Amino acid sequence: MPRRILIGEIAGQVDCRISRPGYDAALDDVNDRKKISFAASRPSYGQVAAAGFITGVNTWHVFEQAFGNIPVVMFTIKRGGSQLTGEVSRYTRPYAGPAMYRDGTPYVVVVEQGRMMITMPNDWQLAEHPLPAGDAFNFFCVTS
Known part of the structure; x- marks a missing residue:
């Protein structure tokens, strides 16, 4: 084996x-x-520069370091005892950050050089889709 x-x-x-x-x-x-x-002995294409979890919407999570460029962020949502992943696609929301990703839920992640936030594509959805108690977004930022 x-x-x-x-x-x-x-x-x-x-x-x-x-x-x-x-x-x-x-x-x-x-x-x-x-x-x-x-x-670990092989040259890498990138490294995990930040990791953590976010449990609330519309609140900025500040990275321990600011990145020179907007980092690539990979994330899953923890729902109950399961980790859910989905397609990552870009969204634009003019008054928020320059990079946004959605994971197949109604939530999007706004990523800037020094921070990120879980939010909704538009404000009216925030009232209808709060992040359920016990759910969390687990994330990690990859840099070269």
């Missing part, structure tokens, strides 16, 4: 590897991205 996740000494160096289904994290070629999806 293949080892999917391996942390420790591999081929004389400390590494963390995650293989794709059917491949072995210790035995398959670390440079073949079709077999090994992640290896």
Whole structure:
């Protein structure tokens, strides 16, 4: 049975590897991205620069650092005991931020260089769709 996740000494160096289904994290070629999806020893295309969760709408969440450009933000919504993901598409709302994403819920995320906010495409929807108690948006920002 293949080892999917391996942390420790591999081929004389400390590494963390995650293989794709059917491949072995210790035995398959670390440079073949079709077999090994992640290896800490391999050069990365980006890094997670900020992560967290947001539990309310229309309130700015300030990042610990301001980014030179608007960061790419990936997120899921926690609803009950489930993590929901969906397509990410751009929305525009002229008086809000320059970058907005929607995840298949009625919510959008406004992302600026130093902060982000969960809101709705328009103000009248805020009253009709509050974020249910216990729900949260989990996010992480990726930078190069």
